[in-house]
Amino acid sequence: MTQDIKQLRVSNDALDDPPELQRRIADEGYLFFRGLMPADRLRALRYEMMSAIQEAGWLIAGTNPADGIADINMRYTEGDNEYTAGYAQVYKLENFHRSAHWDEVTSTVAKILGGEIMPHPQKVARIWFPKYTEHTTPTHQDYVHFQGSFNTLTCWAPVGDCPLELGGLAVIPRSHRVQRVLEHHFSLGAGGLIVDETEHDEIDPVWHSTDYECGDALFFPALTIHKALPNYTEDRLRLSLDNRYLKVGEEIAEHMLLPHGPSKLSWEEIYPHWSADDLQYYWRKYDNQVVVRDQSFKEKGWAEALSRARNGDEAAIYSLVRTIKNDPASPHDDARAVLAEQGVAV
Ligand SMILES: O=C(O)CCC(=O)C(=O)O
Ligand SMILES: [Fe+2]
Structure with missing residues (x-):
């Protein structure tokens, strides 16, 4: 590893203290919790998602899907037409969408945001191939992609263990304090936009991450600078969730009401694969301020x-x-x- 990565601060001690959570995220621009999500439920989800990925031909046939052993002849990423074949299989899974609504997550978001909250309809899974490091998610602020309010909260969580070499998320603490959207430029990697964190005197560009374990979750607002670390493993897929939450009544950009673009699916194509309807079009019962995408x-x-x-x-x-x-x-x-x-x- 060429980069010096510092450890994320663990905030489990403040889980029952919403004012302290709010102070910490306002101060540091992120909150990280160990074991927030139930590991057994997440492992079951991993099995289901990885099985869909194996059916798409992206895992070595005959291996245990839970191991996520990639066929590196099939290296695809967001932006490649071929990525859709595997991603759409995952994106149809009811349990994948449902995981963003698990009480362990939503109750934590409600404490952090302080009020009634709503998960964005658009859920995101990342399926990251090894030996494809030039396509690693570049340094960015989420606002350029998801818009809405600066208070929109992202929750990034690995589906399975994610040690540093598998390429988990890294953040720059206190970078949200710039209080504005910084100039982003063309880049390869998810989202296709990069910011130069060394260009701004107010930002101390020290990266923080960790060896994530199944159940860990990282929360940050839309201006915190972050990136993924490269997947340096020989043959393992990195599988993670990044889902977003807003306080009911705040702005949400229109495209966040739709399925994630690389799936190339509509809700009408997704819902017939589900067994329950309680989460279908659930956002229609909220009075959202929907704004045009910039x-x-x-x-x-x-x-x-x-x-x-x-x-x-x-x-x-x-x-x-x-x-x-x-x-x-x-x-x-x-x-x-x-x-x-x-x-x-x-
Ligand atoms: O997982 C990734 O590679 C990108 C995730 C990300 O940028 C986010 O969660 O906002
Ligand atoms: Fe992001």
């Missing part, structure tokens, strides 16, 4: 990919080629022109 972050990233590709940047060229391949029916004249200039065939 596309400017994405648009700026795309414009940067074009200009970097024009200068021969390989990651940007890769990203343009992938965009055209994913969606051959769209003209993508801008990307095609840049690639033609670079002599790259698509």
